[in-house]
Amino acid sequence: MIDIKRIRENPNAVAERLNSRQGKDGHRIAELLELDERRRKLLSEVEDLKALRNKASKEIGSLMAQGKRDEAEARKAEVREQGDRITVIDAQVKEIDGLRDEVLLALPNLPHESVPVGKDEHDNPELRQWGEKPSFDFEPKPHTDLCESLGLIDFKRGAKLSGSGFLLYTGMGARLERALAQFLLDLHTGEHGYTEVSPPYVVQRDCMVGVGQFPKFVDQAYAVQEGLDESTRGNLYLIPTAEAPVANIHREEILREDELPKYYCAFSPCFRAEAGAAGVGTRGMIRVHQFEKVELIKVVKPEHGYDELEKMTANAEKVLQLLGLHYRVILLCTGDMGFASAKTYDIEVWAPGQNSFLEVSSCSNCEDYQSRRMNLRYKSEAGTVFPHLLNGSGTALARLFVALIETHQRADGSIRVPEPLRPYMKTDVIAV
RNA sequence: GGAGGGGUGGCAGAGUGGUCGAAUGCGGCGGUCUUGAAAACCGCUUUCCGGGCAACUGGAACGGGGGUUCGAAUCCCUCCCCCUCCGCCA
Structure with a gap:
């Protein structure tokens, strides 16, 4: 498949190259970029949440070790809500991944520059x-x-x-x-x-x-x-x-x-x-x-x-x-x-x-x-x-x-x- | 097909709920020592995805997928693969 980074960096060149092939799939690049952007936005959001959760979990661990049960329980309840959001966003990211891969797998390779443009x-x-x-x-x-x-x-x-x-x-x-x-x-x-x-x-x-x-x-x-x-x-x-x-x-x-x-x-x-x-x-x-x-x-x-x-x-x-x-x-x-x-x-x-x-x-x-x-x-x-x-x-x-x-x-x-x-x-x- | 055992870093092999991306050994890379080499000693040694010009930083991965939990290599479900024994068969 085509490197998504290459598409990100040179969307127009990729689209043009795709259009020189019989499939004329260049129009799908815009779709791909949109998915990619949404994906990255969600990723950074969910990863921040996970970072917080990881930190909180460690704290709970040490509270438990110190025998501070009540504090630990209070902290748990707090983190549980975050966990729900993480589950939701994870699912969204997964869905977008699926959509992105579907498009990516459907796109043919890009012709090498030495290949003449032709119809058939x-x-x-x-x-x-x-x-x-x-x-x-x-x-x-x-x-x-x-x-x-x-x-x-x-x-x-x-x-x-x-x-x-x-x-x-x-x-x-x-x-x-x-x-x-x-x-x-x-x-x-x-x-x-x-x-x-x-x-x-x-x-x-x-x-x-x-x-x-x-x-x-x-x-x-x-x-x-x-x-x-x-x-x-x-x-x-x-x-x-x-x-x-x-x-x-x-x-x-x-x-x-x-x-x-x-x-x-x-x-x-x-x-x-x-x-x-x-x-x-x-x-x-x-x-x-x-x-x-x-x-x-x-x-x-x-x-x-x-x-x-x-x-x-x-x-x-x-x-x-x-x-x-x-x-x-x-x-x-x-x-x-x-x-x-x-x-x-x-x-x-x-x-x-x-x-x-x-x-x-x-x-x-x-x-x-x-x-x-x-x-x-x-x-x-x-x-x-x-x-x-x-x-x-x-x-x-x-x-x-x-x-x-x-x-x-x-x-x-x-x-x-x-x-x-x-x-x-x-x-x-x-x-x- | 039946019964049992097992899948952890390049390999071997620990780890059965909390700083475990993961002990230890081997291998590999770099260094000290040496005329050189070996030995010994010290350090390093997976991959992917984000963010950042960068130093760096966040997340993910212990066969695959799903679940429980604040937290899973560790518990549960499911699928796959490998090994041993039995049966069947080219």
Whole structure:
């Protein structure tokens, strides 16, 4: 969340920055300032009363010790009235705290100054491309055809089992998915210095709030419940990304400065309800309710946040380079950024069968927005500091799968397995 | 799921209604001593929120929440987590 002190000090600048985002939440700043002022006024009043009460209580204590019962009783009656007022004001402060936090948690992060102001995805500048669109001397097939003919995915039965948007990988398809996961984990742990973690696939509400998924995007999550006991529903949620558990690993902790930076890398399935997205580009495996992903997470000092973002993006790009896939890197404008992010690069891979680019990675620096939400800090000479939290896909597997088979398909309908994947696939070709 | 035990500062571990934010030990930081180091000795060593330019000052926090009381780490209720034993199970 945004630091309330920052809002206090620069309300207009914050409001303006908020208004550059799609939510246009700038108008809520005035509301926040008003709550903040009321809160502080009540606080100083109630704290003065508490100071008096603390003093009186000590006096009563010593009167009792001296055996002056009557005096003590008289004093008690006096203080009791004050106590009632304290109870009332405490309740008011608590209520205002609740209102304030509600607003604060509903506000997205402020875009970094290097992020261009824009309305939507059409305003995202393209930063670079790598490689070239592959050329074919035949009509490249879409992945749906390839999956069907090579028996990689059984779309029909996937839908039979779990409904539309769920995939049943079969044979070499299942192996390719597993090979990709292992290749990515080995790359990031072996070459890029990340520590592998294998997190729970369900998390508590607090974790979802911590990364900024909740409260705003509850409708995008799958809530689980124990059997038919509805009272347990919403205690746990299926993770929409490994970011939810992994970024929260150190929530509520104070780390030592020399523990930073921390690099984590996690493979996990991701579950997304995709409410409201039905029918929009849902064919095949491009938008599904469950997909696998290798996620990268960094906890770093604020002064390194943006260097680390560049490095993380390069780590994700490396994946596509090694697999020989053409891609481009895009900088998201203010109007297209994710809720918690201050700056985001999207990496889009070319999918010849779709004749379009597919987003396979989104690398973001959330600055201290998430660390504040989860109360993650580290101790430095200067005091306790909220670190920057970064997350990036390294990468999503379903779409990588699509780009891979569409790019490396051959005229005879087979797929060439790129060199780095061969040890995992134990073959250099996927054929009928 | 059943029975019992327990959650206190970085760690260990006292404290069962009144200067307890918390004894003591370990660890850590600074100092004395020493050519240097060790040992010994002395001091310091949590976090959050207000007020103040600041020195400083007020409040809050002993797993979470609620209650009793002038006053709660201490008493009561409730939830969570951990440990031991039994049952069940991958």
